[in-house]
Amino acid sequence: MSNNFFNEMYDASGIVRPHYCAYADWLLATPAERIARKRAEADIAFHRVGITFAVYGDESSQDQGKERLIPFDIIPRIIPAAEWLVLQAGLRQRVKALNAFLYDIYHKQEILQAGHIPREQVLNNAQFRPEMMGIDVPAGIYAHIAGIDLVRAGAGEFYVLEDNLRVPSGVSYMIEDRKMMMRLFPELFSRHKVAPVQHYPDMLLENLRTVAPAGVLNPTVVLLTPGAYNSAYFEHTFLAQQMGIELVEGRDLFVRDETVYMRTTQGPQRVDVIYRRLDDDFLDPLAFRKDSMLGVPGLLSAYRAGQVTLANAIGTGVADDKSIYPYVPEMVRFYLGEESLLNNVPTYMLRKPDDLKYTLEHLPELVVKEVHGAGGLRHAGRPGLDPERNREFPCPHHCRAGKVHCTANTRTVQLSDIC
Amino acid sequence: MLSRTADHLYWMARFTERAENLARLLDVTHQMSLVPQSVAAGNQNWGAILALNSLQTAFSKTYDEANAENVLRFMVSDADNPASIYSCLRAARENAHAVRGTLTAETWESCNATWIELREQSFEQILSVGVGEFFEWVKLRSAVMRGVTFGTMLQDDALHFIRLGGLLERSDNTARILDVKYHVLRTNGDEGTTDFYQWGALLRSLSAFEVYRKVYRDVITPARVAELLMLRVDMPRSLHACVDGIVRVLNRVANSSSAETGRRAGMLHAQLHYARIDDILGKGLHEYLTDFMDRIYDLGDGIGRDFLVPAN
Incomplete structure (x- = not known):
């Protein structure tokens, strides 16, 4: 397999790709010991930062004392500016179309009426929230923060692996990694013109402030976390601190007269925008999961009354569902009248007999995923899967298969500005 | 906050x-x-x-x-x-x-x-x-x-509540240490070298041995030890100094529902401020300290209700 992987740095004939030349020179000229020393330095520094979500935990657990480090590769993945411009335009276009889709299916459902997406695919989807029908969200934005997973297939050739529109995470790693890289190898930054990423929290805060309920001049924005035991808690504290906003848990908030307040030492304080890092199901025990201890009773009623903005909106999961994914290029066409700048990975839907046949015949080259659920954790199959074991497939109606792309690995690009 | x-x-x-x-x-x-x-x-x-x-x-x-x-x-x-x-x-x-x-x-x-x-x-x-x-x-x-x-x-509310917690705990703990040790020492009875070492150890445990020497320039007597650890406002671990700090911090963080807690803290402070150690010892140190600890507990209760875990 490995010889099929796309090499970011060298082309097929072993020549350094143009945008890696400066880095390759540096790598050649820098003694290995210095790199090893810097690498160790990075580990120590990350231990100190990452220590929170690693050492912590069940006293009796085997993991006690083990530390999970921020993933950090000393060889950077360089995306040339020209490629990035295309990517950027494609990502904006995609997120815009996904937001238009969400607005549409919670209003007139024109795309369904036009027959571009099978009606039952959307309306019977567990992530479709009837509670959102007819609700107008500020600026018509549902997914304020989107994580679009990309995969490189060849030079200048990117595919979208999947969309994450619910509570995408990982942006803090990007910022921490960049900070570390600048600290360890400042000379690299003088050799390259590297686009900055450090202002992400500022952009995020600005975006969150602009979607405050109408009439609120100086909105109070908070970040809602499931709590210190959540694996992304480091990111929650990081972003709240960087944005200078309160990091709240469900129990810090309460709803009175369809208005959300937080409990402060100076009495109740009104909350206008909630950047929530909590899934829909747990947001409001009165509306969704009754056993949720993490949510805020009555939050949905305040939200529906337009008294508070949630970012992301409720019900975005229907647009990043893997069964909806194949239709995104269709959405771009339908809502924007444009052709998609970014391609989907060729996908076979196993509920279609022809696709199912193809998939079973080409199993070793394909990745098979269950359509429900976010992320790629629940792969039912992957390259090299023993064909004898394909009886373990989940029901074909709930599966899709995608081509395997040979790549160094995939990386999530966060896009906070969608306008 | x-x-x-x-x-x-x-x-x-x-x-x-x-x-x-x-x-x-x-x-x-x-x-x-x-x-x-x-x-x-x-x-x-x-x-x-x-x-x-x-x-x-x-x-x-x-x-x-x-x-x-x-x-x-x-x-x-x-x-x-x-x-x-x-x-x-x-x-x-x-x-x-x-x-x-x-x-x-x-x-x-x-x-x-x-x-x-x-x-x-x-x-x-x-x-x-x-x-x-x-x-x-x-x-x-x-x-x-x-x-x-x-x-x-930063000297904002975060620091105020850290200070409040530390002072409240310290006032309670000093009272406890004094309560348990004072009795053991008093009932041991006789003056003498043993006693000197015992009182010395108590003072040292509260970092008050040198302070005692400096303040009193005299032999160690139980009444003075009690006075130092309870009534001296300049002795950082004394009850008086702790309650003095509690009153100050409560003033800084006061909100619309904390007046009663502030009043109780002020009253406790006034009693320590104007107390005489002879009166306290005359009426019974143990009773006094028990009452003090109850009132510190009550203050903690009030602080919880007013600031930390408020009802809607």
Whole structure:
């Protein structure tokens, strides 16, 4: 397999790709010991930062004392500016179309009426929230923060692996990694013109402030976390601190007269925008999961009354569902009248007999995923899967298969500005 | 600031202070036990520490005799005893972790480092090095934490609630140490060298030995020890100094529902401010200290209701 992987740095004939030349020179000229020393330095520094979500935990657990480090590769993945411009335009276009889709299916459902997406695919989807029908969200934005997973297939050739529109995470790693890289190898930054990423929290805060309920001049924005035991808690504290906003848990908030307040030492304080890092199901025990201890009773009623903005909106999961994914290029066409700048990975839907046949015949080259659920954790199959074991497939109606792309690995690009 | 954040900061400070004062109490008991005495008298002193914290029942579930080693093990390293130094420092760290975004990096790291170092020491190791050294370490780590906190944090509500928690805990703990030791010492009776060492150990445990010399320039008498630890406003661990600080902080953080708590704190302060030690000793020190601890508990209750865990 490995010889099929796309090499970011060298082309097929072993020549350094143009945008890696400066880095390759540096790598050649820098003694290995210095790199090893810097690498160790990075580990120590990350231990100190990452220590929170690693050492912590069940006293009796085997993991006690083990530390999970921020993933950090000393060889950077360089995306040339020209490629990035295309990517950027494609990502904006995609997120815009996904937001238009969400607005549409919670209003007139024109795309369904036009027959571009099978009606039952959307309306019977567990992530479709009837509670959102007819609700107008500020600026018509549902997914304020989107994580679009990309995969490189060849030079200048990117595919979208999947969309994450619910509570995408990982942006803090990007910022921490960049900070570390600048600290360890400042000379690299003088050799390259590297686009900055450090202002992400500022952009995020600005975006969150602009979607405050109408009439609120100086909105109070908070970040809602499931709590210190959540694996992304480091990111929650990081972003709240960087944005200078309160990091709240469900129990810090309460709803009175369809208005959300937080409990402060100076009495109740009104909350206008909630950047929530909590899934829909747990947001409001009165509306969704009754056993949720993490949510805020009555939050949905305040939200529906337009008294508070949630970012992301409720019900975005229907647009990043893997069964909806194949239709995104269709959405771009339908809502924007444009052709998609970014391609989907060729996908076979196993509920279609022809696709199912193809998939079973080409199993070793394909990745098979269950359509429900976010992320790629629940792969039912992957390259090299023993064909004898394909009886373990989940029901074909709930599966899709995608081509395997040979790549160094995939990386999530966060896009906070969608306008 | 968010009530829960204030709550975590307040308890972080309380547990850190509690661990320190427990180390002080165990240290003085340990030092007093070094003076020749009968086994029964020695065990009585160790038993008194359990009684002070109402821990006899919990103790007797795992241990038989309340002797030096058992009580030390129970109060230093026992993870199942919520009042042990181990449990206090763990709770302090858990509270700090929950609000680490509010703390400066140095404050968080010093709290975290304390916990990591503590976890690496078994009770056997502590014994082999010497418990006295361990108690010094606990006091030192508490001092580092305090220094880093007051040396690096913005002087806003976060710092006020840290201070409030520390002062409330310290006032209670000083009262407890005095209560348990004063009685042991008084009933021991005779003046003499033993007594001198015992009172000296008590003063030292509260870092008050040199202070005593400086203030009184005279022999150590029980009444003066009580006065120093209760009524001197310039003695940082005295009841008066603690309540003085509590009143000041409450003024800074006051909100629309905290007037009653402020009034009660002010009243307690006035009583300490105008009290005479002879009157207190005449009416009974134990009664006075018991009443004081009840009122500190009541203040803690009020602070919780007004600021930390308010109803809607």
